[in-house]
Amino acid sequence: MALTGVLRPGHAQLRVLNLEEGVHHYRDVLGMVETGRDEQGRVYLKCWDERDHNSLVLREADQAGIDFVGFKVLDKATLDKLEGDLRAYGLATERIPAGELLATGERVRFRLPSGHDIELYAEKRAVGNGLQVLNPAPWTKASENGIAPVRLDHCLLYGPNIAEVQKIFCDVLGFYLVERVLTPDGAGNVAIWLSCSHKVHDIAFVEHPEPGKLHHLSFLLESWEEVLRAADIMAMNNVTVDIGPTRHGVTRGCTIYAWDPSGNRFETFMGGYQPYPDYEPTTWTFDGLGAGGGLDYPQRKLHESFLSVVT
Amino acid sequence: MALTGVLRPGHAQLRVLNLEEGVHHYRDVLGMVETGRDEQGRVYLKCWDERDHNSLVLREADQAGIDFVGFKVLDKATLDKLEGDLRAYGLATERIPAGELLATGERVRFRLPSGHDIELYAEKRAVGNGLQVLNPAPWTKASENGIAPVRLDHCLLYGPNIAEVQKIFCDVLGFYLVERVLTPDGAGNVAIWLSCSHKVHDIAFVEHPEPGKLHHLSFLLESWEEVLRAADIMAMNNVTVDIGPTRHGVTRGCTIYAWDPSGNRFETFMGGYQPYPDYEPTTWTFDGLGAGGGLDYPQRKLHESFLSVVT
Amino acid sequence: MALTGVLRPGHAQLRVLNLEEGVHHYRDVLGMVETGRDEQGRVYLKCWDERDHNSLVLREADQAGIDFVGFKVLDKATLDKLEGDLRAYGLATERIPAGELLATGERVRFRLPSGHDIELYAEKRAVGNGLQVLNPAPWTKASENGIAPVRLDHCLLYGPNIAEVQKIFCDVLGFYLVERVLTPDGAGNVAIWLSCSHKVHDIAFVEHPEPGKLHHLSFLLESWEEVLRAADIMAMNNVTVDIGPTRHGVTRGCTIYAWDPSGNRFETFMGGYQPYPDYEPTTWTFDGLGAGGGLDYPQRKLHESFLSVVT
Amino acid sequence: MALTGVLRPGHAQLRVLNLEEGVHHYRDVLGMVETGRDEQGRVYLKCWDERDHNSLVLREADQAGIDFVGFKVLDKATLDKLEGDLRAYGLATERIPAGELLATGERVRFRLPSGHDIELYAEKRAVGNGLQVLNPAPWTKASENGIAPVRLDHCLLYGPNIAEVQKIFCDVLGFYLVERVLTPDGAGNVAIWLSCSHKVHDIAFVEHPEPGKLHHLSFLLESWEEVLRAADIMAMNNVTVDIGPTRHGVTRGCTIYAWDPSGNRFETFMGGYQPYPDYEPTTWTFDGLGAGGGLDYPQRKLHESFLSVVT
Ligand SMILES: [Ca+2]
Ligand SMILES: [Ca+2]
Ligand SMILES: [Ca+2]
Ligand SMILES: [Ca+2]
Ligand SMILES: [Fe+3]
Ligand SMILES: [Fe+3]
Ligand SMILES: [Fe+3]
Ligand SMILES: [Fe+3]
Structure with a gap:
């Protein structure tokens, strides 16, 4: 917090x-x-x-x-x-x-x-997590119903004026900048990841002309094996996968992007490191987002949908 | 924080x-x-x-x-x-x-x-973590030297007056109680896990007559597979293991306790959940620490060394 | 085969x-x-x-x-x-x-x-494994009911005359010796692991005075994470664990030994290497079974129950 | 065998x-x-x-x-x-x-x-695997040099007349058919996976007009976490990834396809099930290879390079 x-x-x-x-x-x-x-x-x-x-x-x-x-x-x-x-x-x-x-x-x-x-x-x-109050077990049957993330983790939003947005979150609400992607000319930020905790992001923004857009809502899994299980369950249920399973270079998170039936992108992910406000923010060049592996570390490419498909 | x-x-x-x-x-x-x-x-x-x-x-x-x-x-x-x-x-x-x-x-x-x-x-x-400043890779060769935890995570200390200690950490320093073990009569706490973040513990205490004692220093790993790797490396190096690999019921963390050459216990662990200060603390009965799986969830027993061996 | x-x-x-x-x-x-x-x-x-x-x-x-x-x-x-x-x-x-x-x-x-x-x-x-015949999914819901091993893998039997037993399996049935533990004097074998495939064991024997005894029936899991899940499920169901989760030095398998309600030991495990009949068998000294980590690699001790509790 | x-x-x-x-x-x-x-x-x-x-x-x-x-x-x-x-x-x-x-x-x-x-x-x-002969450790430092697969596992070859090839492997050499993909008209096989063991494939073929072509040489890893590590190491070394990390529907294997500096495709993978010759072969329709997830289970698409890029 x-x-x-x-x-x-x-x-x-x-x-x-x-x-x-x-x-x-x-x-x-x-x-x-x-x-x-x-x-x-x-x-x-x-x-x-x-x-x-x-x-x-x-x-x-x-x-x-x-x-x-x-x-x-x-x-x-x-x-x-x-x-x-x-x-x-x-x-x-x-x-x-x-x-x-x-x-x-x-x-x-x-x-x-x-x-x-x-x-x-x-x-x-x-309302509790379904575990007994005294001497709880580590998990419940509900933790294996569907993909079963442990929590809503963060969202990535697209809209204009993210430099202004960053100031509001950092100067007023107490967030700090964890990672950022520079504009092609290096003069500003195309994308920012902000934390109010030692999560690698509690909210993130990409500069985008249309206001109020959603890139993805993200849900936390507990292991890379659960990411594979999520991929399997998506395929079993005809969920359309956008990217992954893969690792983001940005945040080091291990991820799948996919779309819900309405076209809203959601993410199931795990991992990443745990930053603190005394850390120097990590910086990615605009090319680094693609060829540098920022978006998809193994594939090292800027999937076209990343910058274009939002709801 | x-x-x-x-x-x-x-x-x-x-x-x-x-x-x-x-x-x-x-x-x-x-x-x-x-x-x-x-x-x-x-x-x-x-x-x-x-x-x-x-x-x-x-x-x-x-x-x-x-x-x-x-x-x-x-x-x-x-x-x-x-x-x-x-x-x-x-x-x-x-x-x-x-x-x-x-x-x-x-x-x-x-x-x-x-x-x-x-x-x-x-x-x-x-001094940095050895990764390049711009467009960093997710890890370095150093992350595979030895057991290679990512950070010093917490310590468990043994001494008297832990009710007083809890007040100092919570009322003065802004920590909160995450989990606790009741005394056999249920009137107080035998053990407390305190967080100044959404880590499941930043420091923990067990009530103990001798002051100033160390139970263990703990280091964070990134996966249960790394816990197995840690166990292998300990055995390869004749490190004496106390408990594990296993899961703690308390905190849900997945762990090995072992001793350094001087007899100081150290822990390599991963996992556990991420609490917040608005969570109701989890409570273990004294029996729950042993037979309830608080210390060793699969084995459900109070290993004798847990309460007796400190430095 | x-x-x-x-x-x-x-x-x-x-x-x-x-x-x-x-x-x-x-x-x-x-x-x-x-x-x-x-x-x-x-x-x-x-x-x-x-x-x-x-x-x-x-x-x-x-x-x-x-x-x-x-x-x-x-x-x-x-x-x-x-x-x-x-x-x-x-x-x-x-x-x-x-x-x-x-x-x-x-x-x-x-x-x-x-x-x-x-x-x-x-x-x-x-009767099939419950997957569709054409274009099957990789797993079914049944693969998450209980511990859900993929197969009966092997058993370890205790009885006399295992040198004779080895000859029958190897000379008549086409098995080969994968690993063995020497007697304290090094003159014979206390334990033998035999394969009719490239499984690290299809059957194993320990020399023991009483004939016809069962040490354990073993069931195969797919990952070390599933071994942890098995441990959790055992604890949730008050199954008494004998040893583990840990790694056997013998076979490198990652394991839990536990007892069914009748006192029959069963094992849930994963891993180990895949030997072939042209491999030189791996040999453990009698001390190696305990202090050498043959039974429990991280703990490096001969758990007393291993040689004494059979059904 | x-x-x-x-x-x-x-x-x-x-x-x-x-x-x-x-x-x-x-x-x-x-x-x-x-x-x-x-x-x-x-x-x-x-x-x-x-x-x-x-x-x-x-x-x-x-x-x-x-x-x-x-x-x-x-x-x-x-x-x-x-x-x-x-x-x-x-x-x-x-x-x-x-x-x-x-x-x-x-x-x-x-x-x-x-x-x-x-x-x-x-x-x-x-020449041995570098482990001591007596009381061996489960792994050596070499198991962490680079991606470090445990073995050459199989290869996938492209060429004409694979129905004939199948007969030679099965009728003369004792292999058996594990999985296959039907031609679009369902009259024959476009692809066959053959085993001489209980590996899900020891060799595989795709029908292709040019003779003697290599699709990939495959190397076995021990866990899905090692597949992620392989992906990271590929990216760190500017190895071009073709597909993955992902799961094949065919064989259930979890995989990365990538290219060596000469353009030869290689695979690092883990998992899959363990078939026996008494199993009914699994059949994929031609569409099943793509939209059915045969090639890429989460993505459910026939990556263009799969049928076109060989050496
Ligand atoms: Ca879970
Ligand atoms: Ca690591
Ligand atoms: Ca499974
Ligand atoms: Ca390995
Ligand atoms: Fe995200
Ligand atoms: Fe601890
Ligand atoms: Fe066994
Ligand atoms: Fe392959």
């Missing part, structure tokens, strides 16, 4: 073109646990080892993409403090009442210059 | 009975990188993927054990602030001048009621 | 003290597939990736242990030829009619000088 | 455009051990865990490709017998004198209707 009290990405609301297809994908293939549905028809899911009520909310819509990403903060005082800091920085914020998302307290929402809506919240009902 | 600005356990000074045997063990068998020796004859080592100059300092002495454990903090202001907080709490602190440890800034030292010396410091020279 | 046409260990009949407890263990915990029960009340099981109808037959009895081990041979002509060779060697053989074991053809049985009954058979009904 | 006494693919002679580049690739990047050079300038290598003197022979030539593949047979009597059987079948055979290949006995060579030269030999000097 950041020194500011931002703990982690806690939820994301995703638009799917067909709700039941989306639920089938995220619950039965990815293997999340369905924890509720609300009056608006939204479906709530969590990864088996997450303890809060939900981390993924599916909303049926005419266009795929992401509605918002929410970060859990330590407590209500932190929420108030950070709202004040965001306003002081010059951003408009909005309060969304407790209960608007199931089992979730009041949220503070603001829009990034990249066009994405980000939320902060301090409360989400703990 | 904690909200207080405590980042991570950054160094430990270990007493070894024979310096060159100790160096051989930690450099050639464990596979750390030797980064320097000082006028006192102390030898400095780091894990291959650590970026600061040292994480382990070996000092030859007549008795094995641990001299101190140091936590890196964000910056000098944090160091000053935390020193003030420790004094306000009622603890005596001592300043050790910059340079007393090679490549390391000023340290603030205090003694825990368990008899252990803990240090805070804000500066240690970054 | 051996040049003689002996393919593999295909079935074993095990005595259990309580049938339903045995079925629960081998079907629900080990994760074999129950394929039938016969008029005698015997229960038939196979591993998920085996294609023949059964590999393990459970018979309720007052005393645990093994009734017989059967090897599948290429065809009926091979069966007849090998029966003739066994008789020519001086062993009595017995024909057991087709159907006495479900889905199994005629068997040729003979008793080893170690007191064990060995069978050869040419026919067992193929 | 086959019932005929054919043990395994024991050597292959590969043409490289530049000898020292080839040696660098196979010795320093793939990590084989150089065991000799002969008067013709050929370089001999073996995998670390192979016991015979050589398994790969590099010959500098103007055109890349494979000169011949040799299978080791049990003994000289087997060699004579198989030569007689090949002649009786109608194939011309040639004797190449002992010593023409370093450390290798007399070879019997014949040409397949696919245009490939195949050899049988009974003798190659055992």
Whole structure:
């Protein structure tokens, strides 16, 4: 968690073109646990080892993409403090009442210059991970239902003005830059990976003309063998794979990119190192993203879909 | 890192009975990188993927054990602030001048009621992990020298008054309780695992009559396959194994405990989950530590050495 | 398979003290597939990736242990030829009619000088491994039910006269010696590992005064990560572990020994190398079995139960 | 090994455009051990865990490709017998004198209707795998030099008349069909995988108009984690990857295809199941090779290079 009290990405609301297809994908293939549905028809899911009520909310819509990403903060005082800091920085914020998302307290929402809506919240009902409270086993049967990631880990968003976005996350919310890709002329950043913890990324951005776009939502696996198992399960279920299994040079993470039935890209990955805010950020040249192995270390190429396919 | 600005356990000074045997063990068998020796004859080592100059300092002495454990903090202001907080709490602190440890800034030292010396410091020279700065590869040859853990991860200390110790770490330094083992009567804790991050432990304590004792220093591996490789390398080098390879029920970590040539226990481990301060701590009964699999999940027994052999 | 046409260990009949407890263990915990029960009340099981109808037959009895081990041979002509060779060697053989074991053809049985009954058979009904015939997936859901080994791999038997046993397997049935442990005086063998293939063992023997004893039946896993998963599942189901997870120095296999509810030891393991008959056998001294890591490479000790607990 | 006494693919002679580049690739990047050079300038290598003197022979030539593949047979009597059987079948055979290949006995060579030269030999000097003879460790330092496969495993050859080739291997040499891909009209086979053991393939063929072509030489790794390590090492050394890391649907093997500096494709892989001659062969439709995941199970596509790039 950041020194500011931002703990982690806690939820994301995703638009799917067909709700039941989306639920089938995220619950039965990815293997999340369905924890509720609300009056608006939204479906709530969590990864088996997450303890809060939900981390993924599916909303049926005419266009795929992401509605918002929410970060859990330590407590209500932190929420108030950070709202004040965001306003002081010059951003408009909005309060969304407790209960608007199931089992979730009041949220503070603001829009990034990249066009994405980000939320902060301090409360989400703990429902546990299905393990006994006393003397727990290390895992449950749910950890083998579908791909079964342990948690929603991060997302990669595409939009304009990521230099501005970086300042908001770093100067106001307490994140730090972990890795970056330079523009072809080396004058700025094409891509940035930001952490509020010692995860190699809690959120990441790529500079892109269209605002508010989603590149991928990412879910954490526990081993490279689980990445292979995920690949098998994707193939068994006719999930279209974009890239992988492979290793990203950026972050060292071992990954598969694939698409849900609505065309939203999702990632199942493991590994990467654990950075701290005193680390010098790692830098990739623009060529390094492709031929340098930044995107696909073994293949050393810039898969065309990486920069072009978003929702 | 904690909200207080405590980042991570950054160094430990270990007493070894024979310096060159100790160096051989930690450099050639464990596979750390030797980064320097000082006028006192102390030898400095780091894990291959650590970026600061040292994480382990070996000092030859007549008795094995641990001299101190140091936590890196964000910056000098944090160091000053935390020193003030420790004094306000009622603890005596001592300043050790910059340079007393090679490549390391000023340290603030205090003694825990368990008899252990803990240090805070804000500066240690970054020497890098041997990877190129631009477009780095994911690993170097050094990552396959010996067991080659990626970092010093945590230590488990034995001493009296751990309830008091817990208060200092949690109330002053910003740690939180991740797991604990109850006393046989359930009235208190026999063992506590504390985190200043989302590591499952940055430091841990077991209640023990003798003050200032070391149970183990722990080093992080990247996979269960690397744990097997570590076991093989230990056997090839006649390192005496205490427990493992196995899984701890506590923390879910997958581990080997073994002894260095001076009788100091060290651990090479991987895995475990990633907790946050909003998680309810996991509780083990005293019986759960043994028959419940807390110590050794497959074997479900309290190995006699666990509670009796310390340095 | 051996040049003689002996393919593999295909079935074993095990005595259990309580049938339903045995079925629960081998079907629900080990994760074999129950394929039938016969008029005698015997229960038939196979591993998920085996294609023949059964590999393990459970018979309720007052005393645990093994009734017989059967090897599948290429065809009926091979069966007849090998029966003739066994008789020519001086062993009595017995024909057991087709159907006495479900889905199994005629068997040729003979008793080893170690007191064990060995069978050869040419026919067992193929029932498949549950994968589609055309364009199969790499695995099925059954591969994650319980520990879910891929096959019955080998057994280790204890009894007298293993030098004689070795001659029968090698000179008559076409096996070869892969590894051996010398007696303390180095004059003979205490233990032998024999292969009819390039498996590191299809059957193994330890010299022991009591005839006809079972040390363990062994089941093959696909990775060291599956060995950890097996360990977890054993602990979750209160299966008593004898040794492991660890690596055998002998064969290099990575293993857990544990006991079924009747006290029969079973093994789940992976790995080891793939020998050929032109390889020089690997030799272990008697001390090498313990301190040399032959039994438990990381721990380098002769666990007391290894030589004393059999059924 | 086959019932005929054919043990395994024991050597292959590969043409490289530049000898020292080839040696660098196979010795320093793939990590084989150089065991000799002969008067013709050929370089001999073996995998670390192979016991015979050589398994790969590099010959500098103007055109890349494979000169011949040799299978080791049990003994000289087997060699004579198989030569007689090949002649009786109608194939011309040639004797190449002992010593023409370093450390290798007399070879019997014949040409397949696919245009490939195949050899049988009974003798190659055992040089061991570098482990001590008594009480060996499970591996040596050489097992971590470069990619470090344990053995030459199989090759895939492209040429005409593979139905004829299959008959020679199965009817004369004792191999059996493990998997096959049907022609688009389903009337014949486009590809066949043949085994003389319980390896999922000892040699494989794809129907192709040009005779004598090499698709890949394959080397065995021990785990999926080693496949990732191989991918990393390839990228670190600018080896061009063709496909992978991924799983083949055919054989279930987990693989990387890549090219040596001369354009010869090589594979590093692990896994797959272990078939026996009593198994029904697995069949893939022509579409199944691509969209069915036969070639690349996660990606479910027929990479264009698979059918077009050979040497
Ligand atoms: Ca898992
Ligand atoms: Ca590593
Ligand atoms: Ca499996
Ligand atoms: Ca290896
Ligand atoms: Fe990602
Ligand atoms: Fe520990
Ligand atoms: Fe065994
Ligand atoms: Fe291949």
